[in-house]
Amino acid sequence: MPRVLDRRRLVPNLHLIEVHAPEIAAKCRPGQFVILMPDEKGERIPLSVADWDPGRGSITCVFLVVGTATRKLAALKPGGEIPVFVGPLGRPSEIANFGTVVLAAGCYGIGALWPAARALKAAGNRVVALLDAKSEDLLYWKDRYLSVCDKVLYSSRQGGDQGPGEFIPGPLEEVIKAEAPVARVMAVGCTYLMYVCARATRPPGIKTIVSLNPIMVDGTGMCGACRCSAAGKTKFACVDGPDFDGHEVDWEELFARRQAYAGDELRSLCRYEEIELP
Amino acid sequence: MAEDEKKELNAADKARLRAGFDLDWRRELRRSVPVKERLKIGRLKMPERPAGERNLDFAEVNLGLAPEAAREEARRCLDCANPLCVTGCPVAIDIPGFVKLVEAGRFAEAARKLKETNSLPAICGRVCPQETQCEEVCAVKKAAGMAVAIGNLERFAADFERSSGAVDIPPVAPPTRKKVAVIGAGPAGLTVAGDLAKLGHDVTVFEALHEAGGVLIYGIPEFRLPKAILKAEIDYLRRLGVAIRTNFVVGLTATIDDLRDQGFEAFFIGSGAGLPGFMKIPGENLVGVLSANEYLTRVNLMRGYDFPVHDTPVPRARTAAVIGGGNVAMDSVRTAKRLGAERAVIVYRRSRAEMPARVEEIHHAEEEGIEFQFLAAPVRCLGDERGRLRAMECLRMELGEPDASGRRRPVPLAGSEYTMEVDLVVCAIGQSPNPLIPQTTPGLKLGKWGNIEVDWATMATSLPGVFAGGDIVRGGATVILAMGDARLAAARIDAYLGR
Numbered sequence: 001m002p003r004v005l006d007r008r009r010l011v012p013n014l015h016l017i018e019v020h021a022p023e024i025a026a027k028c029r030p031g032q033f034v035i036l037m038p039d040e041k042g043e044r045i046p047l048s049v050a051d052w053d054p055g056r057g058s059i060t061c062v063f064l065v066v067g068t069a070t071r072k073l074a075a076l077k078p079g080g081e082i083p084v085f086v087g088p089l090g091r092p093s094e095i096a097n098f099g100t101v102v103l104a105a106g107c108y109g110i111g112a113l114w115p116a117a118r119a120l121k122a123a124g125n126r127v128v129a130l131l132d133a134k135s136e137d138l139l140y141w142k143d144r145y146l147s148v149c150d151k152v153l154y155s156s157r158q159g160g161d162q163g164p165g166e167f168i169p170g171p172l173e174e175v176i177k178a179e180a181p182v183a184r185v186m187a188v189g190c191t192y193l194m195y196v197c198a199r200a201t202r203p204p205g206i207k208t209i210v211s212l213n214p215i216m217v218d219g220t221g222m223c224g225a226c227r228c229s230a231a232g233k234t235k236f237a238c239v240d241g242p243d244f245d246g247h248e249v250d251w252e253e254l255f256a257r258r259q260a261y262a263g264d265e266l267r268s269l270c271r272y273e274e275i276e277l278p
Numbered sequence: 279m280a281e282d283e284k285k286e287l288n289a290a291d292k293a294r295l296r297a298g299f300d301l302d303w304r305r306e307l308r309r310s311v312p313v314k315e316r317l318k319i320g321r322l323k324m325p326e327r328p329a330g331e332r333n334l335d336f337a338e339v340n341l342g343l344a345p346e347a348a349r350e351e352a353r354r355c356l357d358c359a360n361p362l363c364v365t366g367c368p369v370a371i372d373i374p375g376f377v378k379l380v381e382a383g384r385f386a387e388a389a390r391k392l393k394e395t396n397s398l399p400a401i402c403g404r405v406c407p408q409e410t411q412c413e414e415v416c417a418v419k420k421a422a423g424m425a426v427a428i429g430n431l432e433r434f435a436a437d438f439e440r441s442s443g444a445v446d447i448p449p450v451a452p453p454t455r456k457k458v459a460v461i462g463a464g465p466a467g468l469t470v471a472g473d474l475a476k477l478g479h480d481v482t483v484f485e486a487l488h489e490a491g492g493v494l495i496y497g498i499p500e501f502r503l504p505k506a507i508l509k510a511e512i513d514y515l516r517r518l519g520v521a522i523r524t525n526f527v528v529g530l531t532a533t534i535d536d537l538r539d540q541g542f543e544a545f546f547i548g549s550g551a552g553l554p555g556f557m558k559i560p561g562e563n564l565v566g567v568l569s570a571n572e573y574l575t576r577v578n579l580m581r582g583y584d585f586p587v588h589d590t591p592v593p594r595a596r597t598a599a600v601i602g603g604g605n606v607a608m609d610s611v612r613t614a615k616r617l618g619a620e621r622a623v624i625v626y627r628r629s630r631a632e633m634p635a636r637v638e639e640i641h642h643a644e645e646e647g648i649e650f651q652f653l654a655a656p657v658r659c660l661g662d663e664r665g666r667l668r669a670m671e672c673l674r675m676e677l678g679e680p681d682a683s684g685r686r687r688p689v690p691l692a693g694s695e696y697t698m699e700v701d702l703v704v705c706a707i708g709q710s711p712n713p714l715i716p717q718t719t720p721g722l723k724l725g726k727w728g729n730i731e732v733d734w735a736t737m738a739t740s741l742p743g744v745f746a747g748g749d750i751v752r753g754g755a756t757v758i759l760a761m762g763d764a765r766l767a768a769a770r771i772d773a774y775l776g777r
């Protein structure tokens with residue numbers, strides 16, 4: 001079974017997990033994800049890859065604690081084992097020299113967009129990051145972004161030295177104006193953040209790539225749990241995505257489908273906290 | 279897509295059957311009961327759990343034959359000199375050979391005889407459509423109306439061996455040190471792996487999911503194929519020396535070219551028909567509309583029937599409609615009933631006579647209180663304000679002229695729309711070949727359905743050393759046809775490696 005090399009809290013509710021998976025580390029590209037199971041009875045869940053190290057043979061993911069599976073993951077300790085860790089899944093993000101690219105990231109998306117930030121800079125783009133966090137204390141990997149981006153801005157942050165203290169779309173619209181012409185926007189984070197970003201970039205017609213996060217089971221195109229509509233066509237996020245053009249996504253459907261098991265998820269989590277939590 | 283069933287046995291198979299037929303004990307056994315007496319014995323019904331009890335849980339429906347009953351059933355077999363049953367079997371099992379061993383009470387030897395040509399007899403005895411294969415052409419059926427229950431006897435022999443605890447490992451040839459990669463741990467892949475391991479090759483099976491078995495683990499429910507039986511068959515392959523690497527997606531974790539660089543010399547692609555078909559009707563992406571693959575995977579592989587002890591939830595419906603008329607549809611609708619549905623309904627666009635499901639499965643479903651709506655097809659799914667399914671609108675059909683499949687084509691009746699309130703729709707209308715390997719393997723020649731093209735005489739693909747079989751080649755077929763492809767491919771892979 002794959003070994004957990006590291007698992008630590010980055011900021012409250014957001015954790016990093018590094019798993020020994022040399023084959024995946026040798027193949028991984030920006031935008032891809034893994035499917036894992038926290039223990040033998042756990043659910044299969046997808047997590048975006050936030051970093052990889054072919055030398056250490058490791059894959060790193062950043063995840064938000066929301067349900068039973070992520071609660072179990074957050075309880076893993078370095079040296080522990082994880083029964084299922086499979087990948088790299090999905091199509092890699094398109095990386096080319098586009099010109100100026102704005103990255104809008106929040107929550108786990110700050111981790112998930114990091115490989116694209118690095119690759120886009122290496123491909124010759126002007127890379128501007130807009131990182132969303134409620135406060136300085138909830139922001140992580142700022143240094144990483146500062147090390148490759150031409151500019152790093154912040155939204156939502158209260159009491160900081162930079163940033164308007166306001167959630168997207170306002171800050172994103174300002175960045176787009178200030179950096180014009182912006183060739184594309186990539187937005188990764190909660191569904192709402194991606195939806196708002198895609199809505200904000202529609203009037204100026206800036207291509208906006210989002211990394212969709214529907215419920216998945218197998219992650220290899222076999223079950224269709226992750227289907228979503230893009231440009232009026234049904235797509236499987238696991239094999240056709242996870243990156244999609246945000247202007248083509250049927251967001252209402254995605255919001256509804258992500259809630260498919262909300263009641264069961266709550267029941268499962270309550271049971272875990274009351275009976276099994278270590 | 280598939281070529282016609284091979285009805286002619288090859289010379290080696292004929293010689294193998296003949297040698298068994300000529301054995302002294304077989305001759306004596308044939309003489310011991312006159313044909314007339316044999317034909318008088320009625321076919322024994324497989325004991326099964328009462329419908330009203332079994333539709334509440336996931337334990338196996340069929341209970342298996344007792345030893346005396348199995349011997350009595352075996353006595354019905356005439357031990358024909360030219361056994362037609364074998365021509366109906368995709369893997370050419372020596373059927374009279376194993377049936378007569380059962381009649382003689384030599385049950386463990388019967389299991390070994392089965393395993394000469396079939397690595398997974400306990401599975402085939404449960405899930406093969408015998409009534410359209412070996413049993414369809416059985417001479418006793420012609421003479422007395424009811425075929426010998428070959429499938430039930432196969433299951434009996436395999437179960438006897440397993441429960442006796444003395445599962446025999448056949449002699450394995452000395453190691454050839456040739457590495458073979460088998461992609462997909464389903465029926466085709468497991469069969470190839472078993473055959474090649476017996477020939478001394480170094481076989482690794484790569485499986486994308488976290489448990490081996492393919493459709494046998496994610497698709498076919500516990501009540502039809504208990505997981506303990508699958509596990510025993512897979513343990514048997516491991517003891518033959520087969521290595522199984524789960525959580526490995528060939529095409530993504532490593533490509534076929536990567537594996538070639540790692541020293542694998544031959545490949546068998548048995549990655550299955552893992553691309554679910556949907557109906558392409560409005561409302562299909564509402565919450566509560568699932569592919570049969572997803573529904574069954576949640577219940578079987580992920581143990582969703584045991585939620586919340588296992589974490590994966592599965593929709594529990596009051597009224598479940600399952601679209602389709604095949605075995606997957608029957609598995610889905612019977613699963614819905616077991617998960618507590620008040621109404622579990624099959625909606626099928628043709629009539630009962632055209633249903634592709636096994637007769638036994640349809641019969642079991644009826645006994646368990648499944649409703650059937652024939653000559654009906656969904657036209658749209660209707661949702662509530664939260665995007666959740668609440669109803670399905672259907673259109674009535676009538677049967678027109680036969681289509682390419684030979685079955686009469688369903689024709690919609692204008693103005694016959696009706697609505698049924700449902701909170702779960704499971705789509706079991708077929709699958710296409712999974713595109714992952716074709717997409718990531720340059721040079722692999724594909725057919726028009728995205729299936730891998732093979733030379734049917736050898737199961738070789740357009741790439742050297744790469745063979746394929748089962749649903750990735752056929753689209754959506756049966757376990758035993760996949761195993762038939764696999765046996766042929768294994769023989770050709772062995773020949774390829776011996777160059």
